Amino acid sequence: MxxxxxxxxxxxxxxxxxxxxxxxxxxxxxxxxxxxxxxxxxxxxxxxxxxxxxxxxxxxxxxxxxxxxxxxxxxxxxxxxxxxxxxxxxxxxxxxxxxxxxxxxxxxxxxxxxxxxxxxAVYSREFFHARHLLESGKLGRLTYFKGDHLQNLDGFPEYWRGYPPMHYVTHALSPALALADTRVESVRCLGSSRLTPDHIGVAGEGFGTEAALFKLSGDDDLVANVTMSFFQLGRSYLEGFSVYGDEGALEWPQLEGGPMKEFSLQPLIEGRRGRAVAEVDVEPAGAPELLPEPxxxxxxxxxxxxxxxxxxxxxxxxxxxxxxxxxARTAATWTAPGICAHQSALRGGVEIQVPDYGDQ
Ligand SMILES: NC(=O)c1ccc[n+]([C@@H]2O[C@H](COP(=O)([O-])OP(=O)(O)OC[C@H]3O[C@@H](n4cnc5c(N)ncnc54)[C@H](O)[C@@H]3O)[C@@H](O)[C@H]2O)c1
Missing domain, CATH: 3.40.50.720 (NAD(P)-binding Rossmann-like Domain)
Structure with missing residues (x-):
């Protein structure tokens, strides 16, 4: 072809x-x-x-x-x-x-x-590792997700000015939806730091940072907590996800390039308050074996x-x-929650239902 x-x-x-x-x-x-x-x-x-x-x-x-x-x-x-x-x-x-x-x-x-x-995000070596932990039972039952995409867009081509961060949510949200094999049912989102005049773009209003709680569909009451920021945040680049289960977790590093942390909950020892947690650094290898040799x-x-x-x-x-x-349906399922999140932020955090795009 x-x-x-x-x-x-x-x-x-x-x-x-x-x-x-x-x-x-x-x-x-x-x-x-x-x-x-x-x-x-x-x-x-x-x-x-x-x-x-x-x-x-x-x-x-x-x-x-x-x-x-x-x-x-x-x-x-x-x-x-x-x-x-x-x-x-x-x-x-x-x-x-x-x-x-x-x-x-x-x-x-x-x-x-x-x-x-x-x-x-769903073909990264970090995602392949998270999926391996889930499929091998090391995370247990999924219980919570976090996602962040913090990137300073000053100096980017002019068309990025004032871009609503949640309209670009897929890198931070799709790993959660892919791992849980579900969709977002509804979202509540707040905008943090109203755009200053030099950052406002064609949309005419908006926020430098948007923080959303996405309620996932299903009986488990799962939430993905996602922060998106493109302007007015004095912090270095971060684009990643963390996944938590009732037996273990995988967390994205604080700084890009650092090792991920893998956690595994240990058995409760009698007389002790709280279960101990083992922590190891991981540098996922990816899955090159899934690719044709060239x-x-x-x-x-x-x-x-x-x-x-x-x-x-x-x-x-x-x-x-x-x-x-x-x-196309999966793309809509992973992207529309961010459109709805930005609507929620513009309306002071009201809950917004996200359309169901059917079979994924
Ligand atoms: N991790 C990711 O998935 C990831 C990373 C970077 C960029 N992107 C996406 O990739 C796209 C391109 O990003 P970029 O940073 O290269 O943008 P860019 O603006 O730097 O480059 C875009 C290129 O497209 C050309 N172009 C513009 N309008 C065109 C048109 N109508 N027809 C043909 N060519 C046209 C421009 O001349 C330029 O060379 C964006 O949608 C961005 O969101 C995704």
Whole structure:
């Protein structure tokens, strides 16, 4: 199959991975910035380049498109790709309005082409380790989740100014939903630190930090406690999740790059108050064995080594004619809670019900 990669900032990292995939033939690139396209084409030996997505889609013979353009283009470009009869992957988030989620799910199901949201968090080596602990019984029954994405966006491209942090919730929330295999039922969220005039963007209002309690669906009364911050927080970058069970836990490090902490609750000793907890540092190895051999060298890369896994899942789902792990309904299930959380923050923390997008 032949693949078009659109948007060559973050997208440039994915080009060599597609080139190395045994099921991928030609790789084309698109960027409205000609200098960027030329640089990547020369570095990667690419002959097929297009100045716009329209031009690429008008050219015959391409099977799939991976969009890594700025967020505001995602919804409209995913629709464009699906309507052209191609399979489509996009960077997170799939969209930023509930109306667009509905339109995209309808378009994807009507087109009978695959859509995958390329959620790095659920293909990271940390996530593979959490899933291993859960499946091997070391966590016991799941009881609580935490997620954080704290990143200072000053100096980022202008379109990020005033971006509601909860609209980007998927990296901090999706690990909880994937591990618990459930959806968010409702959310209460408060905004902390109203945006100063120099941070307000097109939305016209909002907060530097948003803190949400997501109530998960199911009989276990589980909660995911997520903090998102893009502005006005004097703290270094942190993007991760922690998962707790009634027998053990896995916690993200305080500082990026540090070891995760694994906890395991010990038996209660008679006469002692509280059960002891064993703690060990862990540096998860990831799961390169799940990748075709030519892709394994990319498993040391950024975002927990997730990039080759994302490419492999997207390509395999097309070759095997099945839905990808993060299909349109799952993408909506993982993203809509953040849209609702921001609505809650703008309304002083009222509880908001999150739509149910059905089978995941
Ligand atoms: N961990 C992750 O999942 C992760 C990490 C980084 C970025 N992202 C996402 O990836 C996307 C790209 O991020 P970035 O940091 O590279 O952004 P960027 O703004 O730095 O780069 C975007 C590129 O797309 C090009 N572009 C803009 N509009 C275009 C259009 N209409 N058609 C074709 N090309 C166009 C720009 O010229 C630029 O080269 C964003 O959606 C971002 O949210 C996800």
């Amino acid at each position: 032949d693949v078009i990669v659109v948007g060559l900032g973050f997208g440039a990292d994915f080009v060599p991975i597609y080139q190395a995939h045994p099921e991928v033939g030609r790789v084309a690139i698109v960027d409205t910035d000609l200098a960027r396209t030329t640089t990547v084409a020369q570095r990667r030996g690419i002959r097929d380049t297009f100045p716009t997505l329209d031009d690429a889609l008008a050219s015959s013979g391409w099977d799939a498109v991976h969009l890594l353009t700025p967020v505001r283009f995602h919804a409209e470009q995913v629709l464009q790709v699906l309507r052209s009869g191609r399979h489509c992957a996009s960077a997170v988030p799939m969209a930023t309005t509930l109306e667009d989620f509905d339109a995209l799910i309808t378009a994807q199901e009507g087109a009978q082409r695959n859509y995958m949201m390329m959620e790095t 892709l394994r060298r990319f498993a040391d890369g950024g975002h927990g080594g997730s990039h080759p896994h994302l490419v492999h899942e997207f390509v395999s789902s097309i070759v095997e004619n099945r839905a990808p792990r993060v299909d």
